[in-house]
Amino acid sequence: MATGSTEARHPASEGLHKRPGGEVLSLLLEAQIAALSTIRPALVALEAVADAGARALRGGGRLGYGGAGSSGLMALADCLELAGTFGLPPDRTPMMFAGGAAALLHMTGAVEDDPALALADLEVARLGRGDALIVLSASGTTPYALTLADAARARGVTVAGFANVAGSALLGMADLPVLLETGAEVVSGSTRMGAGTAQKVALNMVSVLIGLRLGHVHDGYMVNVAADNAKLIDRAARIVCAVSRVTRAEAETALSQTGGAVKPAILVARGYSPESAHAALEWADGHLGVILEK
Template sequence: MSALVATEHADPRYAGLDGWGDAAILSALLDGQKRGLDAVTTAIPEIAKAAALGAQALQAGGRLIYVGAGSPGLIALTDALEIPQTYGIARDRIVIVMAGGLAMTQELLGGPEDDGAQGEADLKALGIGPKDCAVCISASGTTRYTVAALRAAKAAGARTVGIAGNGGAPLLAEADVPILLASGAEVISGSTRMAAGTAQKAALNMLSTLIGVRMGHVHDNFMVNVTADNDKLILRATGIVARIAGVGPEDAARAMEMARNEVKPAIVLAAGAKNLSEAREFLAQSGGVVRKALALMGRP
């Protein structure tokens, strides 16, 4: 079997699957999902490198641009949409580019992924440049739209990350940071929304979370830059303020109100800053890192 068709290979272990019992079929499918996650383990060093590129781009005023077609595009969309909510990164700094556009969220069609010229045009239309980082995802690593988009990003001087399931694929060969997710053959041959998709989701979740950590948006294991814009998130954020600042819920709620529900300044206020201006000044001096701001205040 060629390395370039691993994700399309028919695994003989599953011959006759349609005649199996329900529990046996589901067990086989679960085993496939587990293999998808196992594939991510060996990619951890490359995921770390990719997160460093993404964090550098965002810290330099650039954008994190996810590119995909079909299932990888939808998986990328879910991760991209949640980054601003979870880590308070400006929404215009996280961009999703999908073959066929967002209309694919209503009806997923296969044709657009073959249009390499459109992939190139879509990246150019963003005005992509050296400050940006493009994360391009394809199970096969050969999808014409996605490969062309990666090439356009490189030509514009952007940092590039390629995520694919087949070693030697063009998407990996041409990326600055190649992430091989060798999930292998699917239980249902070629259905790469399954094991390959699970690997992609895990890898993107890990990548974006590490970016959030390295940008100072996590303290201990709390999301300290969460956008608290509903009752559930305000309650969660208030608990975070109380826990980190070492105050009671009433003091934490008061700090949240003073900080207009911004968690980082609320923590610093609850920890003893005189007012919101002083809290923001401590954060500015610390590069937005809560741990450093608390240290400036003489707090552990």
């Protein structure tokens, strides 16, 4: 695999435009697979990030995400999924994306060089002591990302910095540095490819571990899912059936008594009243396993 800067020249790049389509696709696939292999050396660091995020959320604080360009999009994708998958209120997981909503429709490079924009976004996010922030920058040198990280640390925020270049500034200033050394891209400098793939998968892993730490995943089920559409309402009923070992009708009755909340419905289906189910979950810090095993 090619190493070094994300702007370096990949050995497979030369003559790429002359190659048959199938050969190009095969090269791109191999580069994506190679990018994923860079996550394994970072597993210990990723666990530390998940622990910091869970600690912040458990303590009533916030877990923020920040980035610009392709790295910002990877951060945004993970951030937006937290509410639907784990039932986390969006105001507890603020997103700082260079250029804001307008940049999602037409991405421009200038916003990632604006430190004032980063400071303004951090102010809106209201992160402070006890909170955590995940900042992404493929090169590890993006001014927007560096300003976010530096200013957040000054406020007492625990900062996790994800970068794809060893020794980069973001890794040096982060409390929890995560190196995903994907190296040169087949399309030189296009970090939406190998770097972005590694970032996205690493964030998937971190957020799932956070969900587990908070008790929002039980036996692989999303037991804190926010059931706000037909698919998720059906999923909630299936989860209650599976975990409580009851019929579909019993699961739906339990859910109707808990306002659609899956965790307490599982306990109601096991014989708890809605009030005692909520009390038990508060006692167990939201972890169903502790109650069910007891």
